[in-house]
Each structure stands twice: as C-alpha cells, then as structure tokens.
Amino acid sequence: MLHALSDPMRLRIVTALDPHGEGEGLGATCSEVDLPVSPSTVTHHFRVLREAGVINQCYRGTAKINCLRRTDLDALYPGLLDAVLAAAKREL
Amino acid sequence: MLHALSDPMRLRIVTALDPHGEGEGLGATCSEVDLPVSPSTVTHHFRVLREAGVINQCYRGTAKINCLRRTDLDALYPGLLDAVLAAAKREL
DNA sequence: GTCAAACTTCGATGCCTGTCGTACGATGAG
DNA sequence: CTCATCGTACGACAGGCATCGAAGTTTGAC
Numbered sequence: 258m259l260h261a262l263s264d265p266m267r268l269r270i271v272t273a274l275d276p277h278g279e280g281e282g283l284g285a286t287c288s289e290v291d292l293p294v295s296p297s298t299v300t301h302h303f304r305v306l307r308e309a310g311v312i313n314q315c316y317r318g319t320a321k322i323n324c325l326r327r328t329d330l331d332a333l334y335p336g337l338l339d340a341v342l343a344a345a346k347r348e349l
Numbered sequence: 350m351l352h353a354l355s356d357p358m359r360l361r362i363v364t365a366l367d368p369h370g371e372g373e374g375l376g377a378t379c380s381e382v383d384l385p386v387s388p389s390t391v392t393h394h395f396r397v398l399r400e401a402g403v404i405n406q407c408y409r410g411t412a413k414i415n416c417l418r419r420t421d422l423d424a425l426y427p428g429l430l431d432a433v434l435a436a437a438k439r440e441l
Numbered sequence: 442g443t444c445a446a447a448c449t450t451c452g453a454t455g456c457c458t459g460t461c462g463t464a465c466g467a468t469g470a471g
Numbered sequence: 472c473t474c475a476t477c478g479t480a481c482g483a484c485a486g487g488c489a490t491c492g493a494a495g496t497t498t499g500a501c
Contacts, residue, residue, distance in 0.1 A: 259433070263354075294460070301459075320477065321479095335435065344425070379448070380446090386491085388448070388449085389448090389450080389492075390490050392450085408498090410498060411446060411448080411498045411499060412498095
C-alpha cells in the first residue's frame with residue numbers, strides 16, 4: 258500500500274481521483290487523469306493501484322471508470338489517505 | 350518520504366524508534382533495532398531514512414544514536430507518521 | 442599499545458519496476 | 472460495416488535498489 262502510493266505518478270492519480278467520490282457512476286476515466294507518460298504506462302500504474310486495493314475499476318462503454326476506495330482504505334488505515342493527500346496537495 | 354517508509358525494513362526501524370523519543374541523549378543505537386539483514390544493509394537503510402529527513406543521527410562514542418524527527422515530520426506531513434505507525438502496529 | 446565493538450564504504454549481484462512501442466481487443470458512432 | 476477511440480497485453484530495456492561480503496575506520500576498554 259505505501260509502496261503503491263510512493264510513486265509520483267500514482268500519487269498524482271490518487272490526488273486526481275480524490276474529488277470524484279466513490280458512488281455508482283462516479284469516478285474518472287483513465288484518460289481524464291492525464292499523465293505525462295505513455296498509455297501503456299498509465300495502464301500499468303492503474304493496475305498497481307487496483308492490485309494494492311487503492312482503487313476500483315469498472316467499465317462504462319469503452320471507458321474505464323476509476324474511483325478511490327476511500328471507505329475501505331479509511332477502515333484499514335485510518336487517517337493515512339487523508340494525511341497523504343493533504344501532504345501531496347501542499348507540495349504543489 | 351513515502352518511498353523511505355515503503356520498505357518493510359525501514360518501516361520496522363521507524364516503529365522501533367518511535368517509543369524512544371526525540372530529546373537529547375535519547376534514541377536507539379543501530380544494533381538495538383535488530384533486523385534480519387547484514388550490518389551493511391542496516392547502514393544503508395539508516396542512511397536512506399536520514400537523507401529522507403525521517404531520523405536524526407549523532408555519535409555517542411562508538412555507537413550511533415538514531416531518533417525520529419517527530420516534530421519536524423508532524424509539521425511537514427501532519428498526521429502521516431501517526432497513521433503509518435498505527436497501521437504498521439496493527440499489521441503485526 | 443592492543444584489541445574488540447560498532448558502523449561505514451565499496452564493489453558486485455540480482456531482482457523489481459517504471460518506461461516505451463507495437464500490436465491487439467472491445468465498444469460506440471457514422 | 473467501418474472506423475476511431477479507449478484501454479490492454481506483451482516484450483524489451485534501463486535504472487534503481489535491497490542485499491551481501493570483505494576490508495577499513497573510529498572509539499572506548501584493558
């Protein structure tokens with residue numbers, strides 16, 4: 258989990274996903290997050306985040322919707338996500 | 350910083366250092382923390398933590414004393430260290 | 442002065458991983 | 472049907488990093 262968050266690109270994904278909420282139909286597509294790397298690398302990072310349990314993915318047509326698993330994460334690691342996100346925002 | 354904490358050995362060091370406080374003369378020596386790796390690897394991890402600003406090191410005779418920089422870290426990343434330590438303890 | 446203990450430094454090694462390009466599959470629009 | 476769009480899979484490559492052993496350094500003890 259810490260490993261998943263310790264990559265700059267992935268941290269960027271997580272901060273970009275944060276404002277989108279977790280409910281049905283919410284979330285952002287992969288391409289909405291735009292990162293300065295190739296599409297295959299983006300796929301790679303999303304996979305790492307999914308396998309670490311940080312995000313959920315579901316299909317909506319040809320797009321893949323990603324959303325943070327805030328409630329699960331807050332239950333497992335209370336306060337961690339908030340602290341990381343706050344620190345990330347301050348460092349911009 | 351997240352990278353420094355995302356290694357199991359280093360996380361172990363940090364959790365072991367946590368109860369020792371930050372004041373003058375406090376802290377633990379490198380060998381007090383015992384890790385299942387060779388001395389050179391231990392040195393390596395302590396260096397990473399120091400360069401990431403997580404710990405302070407000072408010499409006391411032949412021993413090297415390490416202590417967490419809690420106050421600095423709490424100022425820079427509020428709540429982060431607490432959240433990580435809490436999560437680490439729960440995972441034992 | 443000698444010796445042991447505590448760390449460090451250095452080089453080597455092997456794995457992990459971030460990155461890319463290319464080729465591929467799936468889905469909706471025309 | 473055809474095509475563009477979105478994302479995936481795979482292979483390759485480079486760099487990073489955790490680990491080790493061996494040799495060196497510094498400090499305190501006797």
